[in-house]
């Protein structure tokens with residue numbers, strides 16, 4: 001008989017326990033997993049990269065529904081456990097009772113909220129879960145945020161929101177940042193790096209109260225009377241183990257749930273793991289020891305002997321550009337000695353603390369490459385008398401030979417820990433390399449090293465280099481993908497210079513390592529080829545993502561959205577009737593007005609696409625390319641036709657531009673707008689190309705952005721006539737098509753090449769401008785047409801290949 | 811084995827796929843750039859993405875929703891602990907045939 005195992009909390013610790021159990025003894029337990037959050041296990045520590053935009057939530061999910069299903073874990077997500085009855089051995093969830101033979105608490109901890117007046121206002125949050133993260137992701141330019149707490153979490157929250165453009169102030173009660181992990185010197189360098197990112201840091205600042213307006217936070221008031229206005233206030237001031245349910249059940253509880261070395265609580269059938277436990281007086285806040293606990297607990301549950309031992313911990317901060325490392329004990333004390341090294345020009349600081357000829361602590365900022373070597377010396381209690389003079393220079397200098405950047409890694413002993421998150425040491429990685437893992441992906445898959453927070457990636461790559469020698473090529477500039485060794489820029493250059501006009505030519509001449517690329521490189525190559533050789537190369541729909549191949553946007557449920565073009569945002573009753581009729585006929589569940597001045601029909605079935613297009617075509621409507629890396633929309637205001645401020649016919653110019661540009665493929669999507677006067681109702685100053693009409697003519701701006709980044713356009717030129725405005729726009733877009741890296745929006749590309757470089761070609765050099773316009777027109781002779789009309793002819797392609805429902809059922 | 815004719819090879823675009831409706835749900839039939847034909851479940855085990863709308867490269871398919879990559883020979887997802895069901899198909903002349911006995915056996919199970 002399988003034992004019934006109930007787990008409260010799907011967190012990082014309990015998730016590891018389940019992994020060990022299903023791997024070592026898939027048939028031992030019937031597992032039921034409760035989680036208060038409405039989702040399963042994700043890599044909580046990676047919420048910070050999600051916040052800063054470096055990762056998406058999907059990328060940090062550890063176990064998805066399919067995984068739970070495959071391992072027969074019964075999931076009760078979004079359901080809190082209210083109580084347990086130890087006599088009856090049942091757990092009471094919000095939706096009912098579940099009996100257990102063994103029970104695990106993995107309830108983590110609760111963020112501590114300082115009970116300041118106003119702490120319950122809307123807009124005062126902690127930083128713990130996805131909801132908090134999403135709340136912070138809404139902050140951007142124009143938003144003010146205050147973070148209380150200058151520790152690890154507070155700073156990652158602050159840096160993430162600053163990266164999104166928010167105006168962030170960190171309020172910290174101590175004299176330097178991260179005082180538990182850093183000394184003053186390192187704290188200073190950290191403050192400087194964060195200030196360089198635009199974050200305001202207030203040290204020794206005591207919060208007095210939070211003031212609000214209409215129930216929503218408005219400002220934080222400090223005890224010196226300073227008022228810091230904010231739209232969001234994040235408290236990151238510490239955590240408290242989540243023990244309520246355990247306490248109510250009468251288990252022994254102190255700061256956390258008391259456990260012994262086997263993670264067993266005061267009830268022999270109940271265990272606890274993770275941040276909710278207290279072990280020998282200590283509580284936990286980093287994942288490394290929790291993973292150790294998880295391993296020990298899994299072994300014990302399977303009847304093997306294992307005991308949890310606390311180890312020295314090391315800390316890193318996951319903020320790009322802030323390289324810090326700390327480990328062990330570095331407070332001043334009698335009989336302790338420091339070795340310090342500074343390099344002001346590089347912003348490097350290192351300090352080692354020595355007691356009784358042993359290294360007991362290390363703090364580093366700016367250059368943390370030797371961190372794990374020092375950490376190894378601390379954990380092993382190595383006698384350092386003999387290397388004392390050169391100790392601070394790291395392993396590279398021990399034994400005389402130095403200067404090889406790789407010798408540091410080469411010198412690490414086999415048991416040196418490389419990946420702190422997963423406790424992976426050097427020998428495990430070199431073992432994996434010997435076993436055939438020859439790149440980062442393979443190391444991650446086989447050892448988990450560098451697969452959690454990723455800060456040890458550089459070390460793992462160096463280990464590959466040291467172990468494999470010339471067989472491993474260190475990544476210098478990033479190749480497009482694993483299929484080749486060349487960057488986007490290299491490939492674009494070679495396609496032009498070697499006149500490569502087909503995909504096969506690219507694969508062959510540029511040494512592709514795969515048969516025909518992958519989903520990363522093939523769409524890019526397809527674009528480069530059609531942009532450079534519009535006549536010779538034929539667009540390959542099978543090298544496009546589904547949206548561009550289907551000429552509709554796929555929705556998360558597999559249905560599609562249909563957005564007909566409305567030239568310059570102008571429509572008429574006939575078009576509107578056709579749209580309304582189509583919405584009725586194809587049962588379109590959602591009809592939405594887009595931000596691009598047109599109408600979106602959402603939720604159309606794939607099979608219906610060709611028919612709805614045909615109907616729309618009949619009313620004169622064509623594809624709006626709302627799905628393409630190409631011209632999306634030209635927003636306009638009503639201009640001289642109706643507005644008393646209008647200086648030129650902005651609507652007319654918008655329509656002309658849209659008619660010239662539509663259908664063209666570009667490296668990324670392109671959005672335009674034309675406003676009739678500087679009041680700028682069409683919001684032209686944040687577009688890829690935005691024209692503002694003035695009495696004397698037209699101001700053409702380029703390289704604006706209003707997405708993850710918000711950026712005002714830069715002035716390309718002021719021109720007198722409408723034709724010149726159109727010419728400049730076309731020449732600019734063609735230059736972008738010819739030179740930009742696939743998936744770089746114009747503002748990213750202009751930032752790389754410089755506006756002056758663009759002006760020289762588009763504005764100053766009239767011959768080049770004419771060439772660009774001619775090249776664009778040549779390409780448009782192929783691409784300026786309605787893809788819907790074409791695809792409506794191929795309706796059968798949108799139907800199933802065959803229907804075997806009857807045959808197979810016989 | 812009982813082979814069922816499901817269509818002409820050119821009914822599927824080169825490096826493309828088409829859906830096949832069966833009692834087991836939709837099956838995606840893929841054609842690689844060297845005219846090999848594979849069949850596998852159309853539903854991505856990640857979040858249900860329609861694999862027949864993905865990008866075919868080599869003998870692999872990339873899901874259109876979040877880029878999971880599956881080996882069409884085995885159905886194994888690259889770097890993920892997941893697998894899709896694969897079905898036996900073959901090309902005879904220019905016709906694509908699927909193993910009906912296999913389908914029937916699986917739908918009975």
Ligand SMILES: Cc1cc2nc3c(=O)[nH]c(=O)nc-3n(C[C@H](O)[C@H](O)[C@H](O)COP(=O)(O)OP(=O)(O)OC[C@H]3O[C@@H](n4cnc5c(N)ncnc54)[C@H](O)[C@@H]3O)c2cc1C
Nearest residue numbers: 009011012013035036037045080081107108274275286287
């Ligand atoms: C933004 C952020 C960044 C971090 N960065 C790092 C880092 O870089 N390095 C590092 O080592 N650590 C980091 N940490 C800490 C690390 O995430 C935690 O130590 C770890 O997640 C704790 O794991 P756990 O399993 O104990 O608890 P959790 O992962 O918190 O899981 C507990 C789960 O239990 C659920 N739960 C609680 N009560 C109940 C109930 N009654 N019924 C049902 N479910 C319940 C909760 O909803 C929660 O999902 C970070 C933490 C955060 C928030």
Ligand code: HEM
Nearest residue numbers: 553563594595596597598624626632633635671706707708
């Ligand atoms: C899968 C992702 C996305 C989908 C499906 C999507 C879809 C759409 C659609 C259908 C429209 C209507 C536009 C039109 O009428 O053509 C739109 C508008 C818009 N999108 Fe997106 N979009 C996506 C990603 C993004 C991203 C990443 C950004 C920012 C970089 C962005 C910024 C905008 C803006 C600013 C508008 C309004 C356009 C305007 O006012 O001119 N979208 N989006």
Ligand code: SF4
Nearest residue numbers: 637643646676677681
């Ligand atoms: S931008 Fe100027 S011209 Fe256009 S609608 Fe606004 S006020 Fe009128």
Ligand code: FES
Nearest residue numbers: 854857859873876
């Ligand atoms: S649904 Fe296929 S990768 Fe997400």
